[in-house]
Amino acid sequence: MADKRATIDEALDRLEPGMTIGIGGWGSRRKPMAIVRALLNSSLHDLTIVSYGGPDVGLLANSGKATKVVAGFVTLDSIALDPLWRQVRQRGGVDLTEVDEGLFYLGLQAAAWRVPFLPARAGLGSDVLERNPHMKTVVNPYNDGPYAEPEDAGSVFVAMPALRLDAAFVHANAADTAGNATFTGPDPFFDELFLGAAELRVVTAEQVVPEGTLDSVGPLAKATVHRLLTDLVIETPNGAHFTSCAPDYDRDEAFQKAYVTAAGDPELWQAFVERYLSGDEAKYQAALAQDREGSK
Amino acid sequence: MTEPTRAEVCIAALAEVWRDAGEIMASPFGSIPMIASRLAKRTFSPDLVLTDGEAAIIVGAPPINTRPEDLVREAAVPYRTIFSVVWSGRRHIVMQASQIDRFGNQNLSAIGPSKQPKVQLIGVRGAPGNSVNHKTSYWVPDHSTRTFVEAVDTVCGVGYDRAAAAGSGATRFHELPLVVSNLGVFDFSGPNHSMALVSVHPGVTVDEVVTATGFELHVDDVVETPWPTDDQLAIIAELDPKGAREREIRT
Numbered sequence: 001m002a003d004k005r006a007t008i009d010e011a012l013d014r015l016e017p018g019m020t021i022g023i024g025g026w027g028s029r030r031k032p033m034a035i036v037r038a039l040l041n042s043s044l045h046d047l048t049i050v051s052y053g054g055p056d057v058g059l060l061a062n063s064g065k066a067t068k069v070v071a072g073f074v075t076l077d078s079i080a081l082d083p084l085w086r087q088v089r090q091r092g093g094v095d096l097t098e099v100d101e102g103l104f105y106l107g108l109q110a111a112a113w114r115v116p117f118l119p120a121r122a123g124l125g126s127d128v129l130e131r132n133p134h135m136k137t138v139v140n141p142y143n144d145g146p147y148a149e150p151e152d153a154g155s156v157f158v159a160m161p162a163l164r165l166d167a168a169f170v171h172a173n174a175a176d177t178a179g180n181a182t183f184t185g186p187d188p189f190f191d192e193l194f195l196g197a198a199e200l201r202v203v204t205a206e207q208v209v210p211e212g213t214l215d216s217v218g219p220l221a222k223a224t225v226h227r228l229l230t231d232l233v234i235e236t237p238n239g240a241h242f243t244s245c246a247p248d249y250d251r252d253e254a255f256q257k258a259y260v261t262a263a264g265d266p267e268l269w270q271a272f273v274e275r276y277l278s279g280d281e282a283k284y285q286a287a288l289a290q291d292r293e294g295s296k
Numbered sequence: 297m298t299e300p301t302r303a304e305v306c307i308a309a310l311a312e313v314w315r316d317a318g319e320i321m322a323s324p325f326g327s328i329p330m331i332a333s334r335l336a337k338r339t340f341s342p343d344l345v346l347t348d349g350e351a352a353i354i355v356g357a358p359p360i361n362t363r364p365e366d367l368v369r370e371a372a373v374p375y376r377t378i379f380s381v382v383w384s385g386r387r388h389i390v391m392q393a394s395q396i397d398r399f400g401n402q403n404l405s406a407i408g409p410s411k412q413p414k415v416q417l418i419g420v421r422g423a424p425g426n427s428v429n430h431k432t433s434y435w436v437p438d439h440s441t442r443t444f445v446e447a448v449d450t451v452c453g454v455g456y457d458r459a460a461a462a463g464s465g466a467t468r469f470h471e472l473p474l475v476v477s478n479l480g481v482f483d484f485s486g487p488n489h490s491m492a493l494v495s496v497h498p499g500v501t502v503d504e505v506v507t508a509t510g511f512e513l514h515v516d517d518v519v520e521t522p523w524p525t526d527d528q529l530a531i532i533a534e535l536d537p538k539g540a541r542e543r544e545i546r547t
Contacts, residue, residue: 026375053419073419080418092412098405100424102379121383121469122425125454125462131410140465155465186351187374 001211004179006232008038008281011202015167020048022108022163022198024170024191025243028054028077028251030183032171032204034239034281039065041278050163052101052190054243055259058084059277061094069094070163072101076260078253083263099135099160100128105190107163112196117159124158135161168198171240172225173248174217175205179230182214182223185246195229206248208235238285255288300524302478303328303541304532305497306435308524309476311336313433314388319343321387327540329390329435330360334535335528347373359535382422385469388431391423395448396434398490398511400472402427402453410450423452428459428466431473437545439477441510456489478545479505481521486514495521 012035015021021039025031036056039047040063049066051057053074060066062084074085088094099107106118119138123129129137138159142148170191172181181203183191195201203225209216214223242259244251262272275287300308310332314322322333322344334357337344348354352369373381381387394417395403402423408414426432432453436443451458459466475482475491479500486492492514496505502518524532532541 071419073421075418081416086416089406089413089416096410098410098420100420101422102382102425105376105379120425121428121465122422124424124428124466125451125458125470126420126424126427127405127410127451128420128424130451151468152465155468156463157465186372189375 001178001227003177004227004230004233005177005208006234008034008234008236011035011232011234012038012042012044014200015042015044017044018046019044019166020050020164022165022168022194023049023051023056024168024189024194025054025056025240026052026187026189027075028243028256030171030185030189030240030245031056031243032169032236032239033241033243034204034236035169035202036060037277037281037284041280050165052104053085055082058082058088061085062088067095068097070097070099070104072099072104076256078251079256079260083260087263097132098128099123099132100126103128103158103160104163105193106160108190108193108197110160110162111164112193115162117161119157120160121157123160124156129158135159163197165194165198167200167202168194169202169204170194170225171236171245172203172205173245174207174209174214175203175225175233176209176211176214177233178211179203179227179233180211180214180223181205181225181230181233182218184218184222188222188224192225192229195225200232201230202232202234203230204234204236204239206237206239206245208233236281238288239281241288298526298529300529301542302497302499303545304524304529305521306476306478306545307332307335307532307541308528309481309521310390310435311339313390313474314341314344317341317344317388319345319386321345321347321381323347323387323389325390325392326435326437327360327536327544328437331532331535331541332390334358334360335531338531339528351375357535359537360540361536361538382425383429385430388433389426390433390435391426391453393434393436393443393453395443395445396436396475397445397448397455399455399457400434400453400475400484400489400491401448401451401455401458402434403448403450405450405452407449420450420452424454427453427472428470430469431471433472433474434476436475436477439479439505439508441508444477444509444511446511456484479508490514492516493518495519497521498523
């Protein structure tokens with residue numbers, strides 16, 4: 001079988017300015033942060049980020065890499081609000097398409113199933129519709145006949161459009177060289193839908209194992225990404241840091257707090273970027289190792 | 297009877313949203329709603345389904361500060377499966393509101409214009425879908441004319457007027473049973489499903505509530521919010537030994 005192993009640089013070389021990029025995980029949980037850091041240091045621009053938003057969204061939007069965001073929320077979980085996201089929104093620096101998080105799920109599912117939309121009640125009456133004039137509704141076509149439900153006769157539903165992605169990046173606990181991957185933590189989130197919705201499908205993982213050996217990492221039922229969903233596999237140990245990657249590691253709460261503190265002060269932020277976000281992934285991980293050494 | 301704190305009055309009032317609820321999921325946002333859901337489960341609604349806030353249904357109604365490793369879990373509910381719960385209607389959520397208006401429209405997304413908000417909040421989250429699919433109640437710990445407003449800046453949770461305007465798809469399962477604030481208890485029994493004052497918490501006057509509300513509140517037959525019973529207070533103390541409830545409320 002094809003060996004899908006690649007480097008971060010090789011994956012980013014396949015991206016172009018203006019692309020729509022899906023990022024897996026949820027809030028400050030199992031985000032492909034090694035990729036987010038690489039995007040920050042790339043020459044890419046005018047990106048649209050589609051995400052159950054965590055620090056990925058604040059970092060990419062505030063840095064100017066992303067000019068558009070599709071999301072239902074942005075949060076750091078243990079810290080409710082991300083200061084970088086607040087800043088860029090409050091200066092009007094990003095175009096936000098805000099959707100209900102269930103509609104978001106349907107949008108990814110529609111793209112993965114190659115249908116133009118999926119219907120829902122979610123969004124009716126809310127500003128999700130008012131503020132997204134391109135989002136349409138659909139009238140229930142089952143008003144008589146055996147499939148009719150009298151109480152829904154004539155009702156209007158939201159037609160959530162497919163959220164088609166040029167590329168998607170998700171972070172797994174482990175992947176094999178053929179492109180299968182497993183989420184051994186409690187929640188796979190929506191990651192395989194991100195992959196299903198995308199043209200270029202990239203899985204980063206804590207470890208990459210020989211093909212056909214994922215059952216040695218955890219129960220096969222957790223290996224919900226199969227190689228039909230994957231183009232590239234990249235080994236990025238500690239690659240979700242500082243978000244959580246259960247059961248391999250929890251969120252680095254001290255680091256996240258330091259990120260939030262730094263983000264609130266231009267001088268501190270410059271120093272933070274200099275130390276953690278201005279080099280490649282090896283430099284980032286080396287800085288973390290140095291931090292751990294210093295705190296001993 | 298022991299004199300309860302305001303937080304404890306609010307907990308007992310919020311627990312009522314799940315009275316006789318049967319086997320549905322209770323999704324509380326905030327310490328006080330979380331204690332309330334567990335109080336309901338320990339007393340009059342034993343079949344309530346509670347989660348660990350992550351990806352599992354938990355057994356029983358343990359204290360809210362129970363460490364994750366000490367929780368007993370009965371089933372997995374990863375995020376994606378939650379929408380099967382929400383859209384099937386088998387849930388009653390208590391959300392918070394940065395703003396709420398006369399007809400129960402709620403905002404937790406942003407204060408000010410949407411293109412450049414004055415204050416960016418967390419986002420619409422699942423509020424649009426929640427509010428048109430199952431019972432949705434609200435907890436507002438800081439009742440003022442800034443939170444109880446004439447019109448919310450972003451409609452996230454859908455109120456009665458907006459649901460009606462959107463048609464039967466929105467109204468079929470739309471129901472906002474209760475709003476509890478640090479000052480009183482409210483429902484939507486006013487004219488055209490507008491907000492009505494049901495009860496004021498002990499020590500609060502009707503005038504205080506009216507003054508702290510930025511829209512015309514329907515006021516008729518107002519009673520005092522009942523004190524929690526001694527049994528309820530004992531359970532509340534056990535559910536929240538560290539007193540998180542007292543830190544959530546601003547009086």
